[in-house]
Structures are given as C-alpha cells and as structure tokens.
Amino acid sequence: MRRVGWHRAGPARALWLGALLIAVTALGGPPAAAAPTSRDTLRRAPIELRLPADIVYARAPGDTGAVVFRHGTHVALEGDRCTGCHPRPFTMLRRGPVPRHAAMDAGGSCGSCHDGRRAFGVRDSVACRTCHAGVARDAAASGARAASGAPRVPAPHVFPRGGDSPGPVTFRHDRHLRGAKGCADCHPKPFRMAAAAPLRAGGMHEAAGCGACHDGRRAFDAADPEACGRCHAGAGGTP
C-alpha cells in the first residue's frame, strides 16, 4: 500500500517540479526581472547589528578606572568580523574569567591585538586611560553614551614646538573623529595606533602625515600660511 503511494507522487512529479524550479531560478522569472535586482536591494537594505551589551570590568586597585569594553568600536576595526577575537582569545557563549594585565602583557587576552603594532599597546603608559576610563556614575549618562555609539578616544596628544615650528601642536582625537567615518580613516595609515610611536618631526605637512587630509580639499590646507594658528598654538592666522 505504501508503495502505491509513492509511485503516484514519484518520479514524474518530482521531475516536473525540479525542471520548473531550475527554469525559474535560471531565468529569474518575468516578475523578478521587472522588479529591481536583488543585488541593488541588498546594497540598499540596512543590516542592523545587534552586538552584545557593553562589558564592564570593575576598577581594580592600582587601575586608573574601570574598563568598559564595547563591541561596536572593536568590530568596526576588524572589518565587521567576529573571528578576530572569537572564540580565541575570548569565548562567546559564556563569559570567561576577567582578563588579567599580566596575561595581556605576555601577548594574551587584549594584548593579542593591543601589542603596540596592530593597536595601541597595553603597556603603553600614554594609553592607559583609553581603556581605564572609568564608568560614569550616572546610569542615564552612561546609557546615553552607549546609545550615541561614539567611541572613547585617547587623550589629546601634545607635540612640542619643533626647530622652525611656529608653536606646539595639540592634537585632539574627538575633533578629528567628527569629520571621519571611524578610526580606520587615520589608522594604521598614515598614523600607527601605537601612541608611543614617534611622530616624525617636520614633514607632518606632507601626505604621509597630517597632509593626507589637510590638503585644502578634505580639510584646510596645512601649507596655508593663514591657517598656521589653527594647529600651532601662538602662531598667527585664524585660531
């Protein structure tokens, strides 16, 4: 009795359905041809990333502050890939133990990327506060910051006055991030992320330095004599 059942529904119908399926998928079908192609739709369709919540590591004795790990800033730098950090050094399905600085210094945990080459080093004394920034006591403020998605950036860098320089330069990450899409606009080229990396004295006006953006098109021209004061404190020009 069973045999009769699948003889009836058997090869002929499967063949026809299969042929129809192949024809439809191969030709795309007349309605699909009239509609915008799926690739265009794909490009336009925004894919919302639901990343895990911020991970807060409480301040330990000797730290400058608690560490708040954000997935958003890290995944953007990894080209939206999760496999750079998962499942090693960090597990995904359950939270591992609190990362220890000793392990990071030895190149494990955060230190596997924050090694001074791929990202600022975990032993870089200038960068401490980039991670150990502390958590805002006000829950609402912290929520607002998390919602804004603005990354925490390193403290301003002060470059002392060089030989023929009109004055010292204070570089502010926050101001530059306003005009940039993300960290990757300036890192690792022209500027390596390791904060301790020496910046070449002079030549910063060139394309290998600030001039990469300050070319008169993307941002004001570094060579513009009227603009010196916008970077060099105590120099002439519009501040």
Place this chain on the structure above:
Amino acid sequence: MSHGLLFDSTRCIGCGACSAACKEQNGLPLPIEKETTAYTWTVVESRAGANVRRLCMHCLSPTCVSVCPVGAMRKTAAGPVVYDSKLCIGCRYCIMACPFGVPKYQWDRAVPVVGKCVLCAPRLAAGQPTACAAVCPTGATAFGEREALVREARARIASEPGRYVDHVYGLEEAGGTSVLLLAGVPFARLGLRTDLPNEPMPMLTWRVLAGLPDGIAVGAVLLLGVHWITKRRAEVRRAEGGADGAPPGGPGEPRP
C-alpha cells in the same frame, strides 16, 4: 515540535560569529577553515555578492541515516541529525550518500570519525537555541520550530518580494530539511543544488527494497517449480527405464 534554523542570506554580513561559536560549543580545534571539514562544521561563504552559510541541512528523511549500516546517524524528534562516533565503523557511506556533501571525515587521524553539524543537540535538549543562532548579530540565523520558521520565511518573501528569490530552500528539497534558506540571488549561484528530487532520498532505496520480498517469493516459487519438474521428469525416466530394461548407454549395459 521539530526545531530548525532559518538562514537569511540577505541579512548575513559574513562576520563569522556562527563559525566561532560552533567551534566553542563543540570543542573543535581552531582555525576556522575556508570550507567545512571534520573540524569546522559551519562556514560562511561569499558567493555572487551574497554570504551563504554551509552547514548540515538536517533533512527530515536523512539519506545518511538511511544508509548507515550500524545506526550511528540518527534523526531525533527534536530536529537534529545526530552522530554517535562510538557506533561508527568508519565505512563513510554517509559521506557518499549525503546530497549536500555535509559529513566530513578525519583523514588525518589514526582512528578517524565523521564530523558534521549536530544542530547543537545538547543545547536543544537544555532548551537553548543553537550556538550559531544565539550569537548571530544580525538575526541572519534564526532558531525556532520548523513550522514557525516556514511561516516566517513566507512572510519575509511576501513583505519584501524584491529582496528575495521566491523560494524557501529546504521546504521540499530532498523531502524537506530542518534548515531553511532564504536568498536574494538564485540558489544555484550560491552553490546550492537545485537538481534534488522533492521526495525523500531514502525512497530511492525503499522502492527497490520494497520490491525484494515479492521478487524473492516469486523467484522461490519459480525455482521450486523448476526443481519439482526436473526431479519428476528424472523419476519418470527412471521408472520407464526400469520397465523396458536398462536405458541405452546406461550402467546396466553389459560390456562386450
């Protein structure tokens, strides 16, 4: 109550979280390889401008289960097709039989076993979704009851017809699978087979096997009949030879 996955290629950004979580959940060694192996049970491939996951489809009537001579492969009521390496004799028939080329063998081991996605059967038993669905940051891999996923897939196609190819892959392929796929480009271009019959693959075997008892019965009757006739004829000849004296050329002929 059978569970499954709905993978929506148009929502996948290829982040690899599914592969990473799979490694962690199943204790598989790194690295995450480019294609599925006995140690990498799922990968995301980039094809035709889209991302598509490779993993076991968890057929409703799995060919691997049908061909396994020792019952190492088993389709559970919860949805997963699970594998018991303790029962496996290493015949690799499942590898040959799978229409999706899913089971892979540990060719580098002295005592190898088969490796394939088991739909996180232990997690399902604990009431959790699969690891890949739990970590997917875009919802491209969704976990749920198969009926609900089929409804969801149809609803997505209906609400955004320009975004999807009007077909739910796995709804009927090879008799239906617990893993369903949606895509914005034809499935053939994503490297998925579109030449599979819609009837369960094990039926190909069953059609032959179901005919065997009848064939054996008819054959047996036929052979018994031939045997009876031959025997009878010999008896008749012997009886007739006994009446006429010795048959010509028989042993009863006296030598000259």
